[in-house]
Amino acid sequence: AQTVTQSQPEMSVQEAETVTLSCTYDTSESDYYLFWYKQPPSRQMILVIRQEAYKQQNATENRFSVNFQKAAKSFSLKISDSQLGDAAMYFCAYRGTGANSKLTFGKGITLSVRP
Amino acid sequence: EAEVAQSPRYKITEKSQAVAFWCDPISGHATLYWYRQILGQGPELLVQFQDESVVDDSQLPKDRFSAERLKGVDSTLKIQPAELGDSAMYLCASSLTAGRPYNEQFFGPGTRLTVL
Secondary structure: OOEEEOOOOEEEEEOOOOEEEOOEEEOOOOOEEEEEEEEOOOOOOEEEEEEEOOOOOOOEEOOEEEEEEOOOOEEEEEEOOOOHHHOEEEEEEEEEOOOOOOOEEOOOEEEEEEO | OOOOEEEOOEEEEOOOOOEEEEEEOOOOOOEEEEEEEOOOOOOEEEEEEEOOEEEEOOOOOOOOEEEEOOOOOOEEEEEOOOOHHHOEEEEEEEEOOOOOOOOOOEEOOOEEEEEO
16 A cells, blocks of 8 residues: 655744655655645645656646655655745655555645745 | 545434435536545445445445445445444545546535434
8 A cells, every 4th residue: 555654743934934844755656646735724725736656757836836756755845035925734655656556645734834 | 626425524413313414516527436434434335336336335334324326426324323433534536437547536525424
């Protein structure tokens, strides 16, 4: 079974600074998807960024980028130029490529942004 | 912008009572998911529908939980009887379909259940 581990329960960053959120996973599959989701307080979860395992290039979405290390099974999220609106819980998630593969989430990390 | 709708947003009930949650996915989305998110944890899949058919309910406690999506559109998740340990956020999500190419799952705002 696949597992996703987020070992840091909380992190804090100064506005306009850069922060990196860590995630490791375990799988025996060679092809899969990895995700970072954001869950703001009392609001729905939204997808921040997606990485496909067969792609060596790290995904980027504006201020968000990932460092995908397939051999190390590591998938970290870097948030540049942090904004107050980035404060939220962030979840790392894994999904296989099968038609009925399910999303497996980590426990999440609470990110606070200091003005 | 289309969104997944859920109701109610909050529900307080006493143990042994029955509760039901409703979800309306984004129009045209064939796949619908129900997740349970315990406070301080990530969501865990309870049941996945493809149209009106259940494709995965391996983590659904079937002695007390039931889910249906009769017409392949909206869905209801029921708990009867509710137990203290059922207190959690219940999230609904939908996607165009499952499998490849990957279709993003869009989440609703959730129903926060408190069992007293």
